[in-house]
Amino acid sequence: MALSPCPEPLKVSANQVGGLDLSPLGGLASLAPAALLTAASGLQIDFDWPRDAEDPRELSEIAELRLWSLRADALHPWLPLVLERSGGQLTRHVAMLLPHGFSPTEGIRFGPESLELWITQRLFLLDHWAAAGGIECRANLGQMAAVLGYELDPGFWSVIP
Numbered sequence: 025m026a027l028s029p030c031p032e033p034l035k036v037s038a039n040q041v042g043g044l045d046l047s048p049l050g051g052l053a054s055l056a057p058a059a060l061l062t063a064a065s066g067l068q069i070d071f072d073w074p075r076d077a078e079d080p081r082e083l084s085e086i087a088e089l090r091l092w093s094l095r096a097d098a099l100h101p102w103l104p105l106v107l108e109r110s111g112g113q114l115t116r117h118v119a120m121l122l123p124h125g126f127s128p129t130e131g132i133r134f135g136p137e138s139l140e141l142w143i144t145q146r147l148f149l150l151d152h153w154a155a156a157g158g159i160e161c162r163a164n165l166g167q168m169a170a171v172l173g174y175e176l177d178p179g180f181w182s183v184i185p
Contacts, residue, residue: 033068041073041092049100057102057157061164064106068113082126084119093120105150105164109171118142118172134172143174151184 034048046053052064071089075081083089097103097117107114115132122142125133147165154161166176 033070035070035072036092037072038074041071041088044092044095046092046096046099049096049103052106053100057154058159060102061106061159061161066108067103067106068108068111069117082116082119082132084116084124084132090120093117097121101146101149102153104146105161105168109168114168114171139172139174143169143172147176147180148184151181 036048039045040048048069052060052067055063071083071092073083073086073089097120104114104117107117109115118134118139119132122138123135127133147169150165151162162181169176
């Protein structure tokens, strides 16, 4: 299945963040899995969050943004599958969900155990979601895991009924 990039970033205002308002994702949430993967491939989310110029925190260190992202991920578990990958959107989203550290030279570093648990759970969930929608996306799921630095064992999919 050829995936086309999402045309423009979804904007999430400070009011939407503060109110845990997921309406920016509403149009995507109503799509069937195949349509969602086509329409939202390369999805970017831009937070319009006021910050002091001297605020050194990464977005994933801001509690309000993390809470909005946790809610978005809980209600829209397909989100990591459609987020843009090469520019860091997927990595930033996962950093909103998991404990991590930041190194100026290596970037975001996830705890290996928490990343392994999250990826495994998400692979099971999204594989089931895709199959229920009549689509095959295991290669896409493998790419998602690889972007996060997780290498799937070649036999991973063979044990799933």
